[in-house]
Amino acid sequence: MSITIGTRGSKLALAQTTTVCKKLEALGIETRTVVISTQGDTTTQVPLHAIGGQGVFVRALDDAILAGEIDCAVHSxxxxxxxxxxxxxxSAILKRDSPADYLAHNGSLGSVRVIGTSSTRRKAQLLRHDPDIVIKDLRGNVDTRLRKLNDQEYDGIMLAEAGLTRLGLRVPGERFPAEKFVPSPNQGTIAVVSRADPSLMEVLSALDHPQTRTDVMYERAVMEKLGGGCFTPLGIYCRAGxxxxxxxxxxxxxTERIEVDVTSIEEAREQGLLLQARARELxxxxxxxxxxxNEG
Structure with missing residues (x-):
């Protein structure tokens, strides 16, 4: 069996896809990679919320799967x-890497006053921690962000620690604890999305990590009830329930916050509804x- 896998063209996306390909090839499955450009890759001068939020990195790959151009796609x-x-x-959710945010910076932490990020969540959490910090918009792939940091356009920049690990990069900075700086839902997780073909889904399911799937599905159940996408500053993190x-x-x-143990999707949805009611004004x-x- 041969599987055609779609991916974005960034170094991080290609590294994640290489990981999936190697795992499939170890099972005797041939793979072929197709690079597909998304709106999120081509429109980099504005914040994500201005061009549609999360879906801008996904829609072109979804369309390619549904059109039969590729069998599946690899996503953060x-x-x-x-x-x-x-x-x-x-069809597959790989074992989660670090869910944490990472503040990359040169020099001492005390000298970091201007931080680059276009995430409304990261901005809000940073300002909660220190209202005197200056936040400047920053988009682009990891290389672009690090170059701007080294060019001293920012004192520090916010990244996902998992991305640095997957790229094999060691960058000076600080890991933010996920319990305090609650990450985006599903951060640190690689997913393989396919067409709903039972034979294809069965092959890809060999890559699935059950505990990670359970945790991230609880996170998504809360996210569905909260809504917001890249618009509302929200963090959701689940570890072993x-x-x-x-x-x-x-x-x-x-801030409105919940911290609770859950054992089912239904319980996670109930918690999402409770938080949504408390945070409606925010x-x-x-x-x-x-x-x-915000209609509908």
Missing amino acids: MKDIPAYRPSGLFT HLIAEVLSLDGTK IEAAYKQLGIS
């Missing part, structure tokens, strides 16, 4: 929106301040 699972087109299935979720105001001055305020409709 945090980029996959809550609501998915019919005919697609997340211990769920932490928070919604923040854009300026980090207000969610609505974020949409209003960003000029985005």
Whole structure:
């Protein structure tokens, strides 16, 4: 059997796809890689919320699967929106790497005053920690971000620690504890999305890590109830059923948070609904301040 795998063209996306290909080839499955450009790759001068949020990294690959151009696609699972087109299935979720955010910086931590990130969540959490920090927009792949840091456009930049690990990069900086700086739902996780073909799904399921799947599905259940995508500052993290979720105001001055053990998707959804009710004003305020409709 031969499988055609779609991927974005960034170094990180290619590294993640290489990991999947090696695992499949170890099972005797031939693979072929097709690079597909997404809107998130080509439109880099504006924040994600201005061009549609999470889905901008995924839609072109979804379309290629549904059109039969590729069999499956490899994603950072945090980029996959809550609501998915019919005919697609997340056939494999690999064992989670570090879920943590990482502040890369040169010099001492005390000298870091200007930090680059375009994530509303990271911005809000940083401002909650230190309201005097200056946040400047920063998008682009890891190499681009690190180059701007080394060019001293920023004192520090925010990255996902898992991405640095997958690229084999050792960068001076600080790991932020996931319990305090709650990461984006599914951060640190690689997913393989395929068309809903039973034979293909069976082959890909050999790569699945059951505990990771359980945890990230609990996170997604909460995310579905909260909504927000890249618009509302929200973090959701589950480890072995211990769920932490928070919604923040854009300026980090207000937070609604839950921390609880869950044992089922239904319980995770219930917690998502509870948090959504408590954080409704924060969610609505974020949409209003960003000029985005929250209808439906």
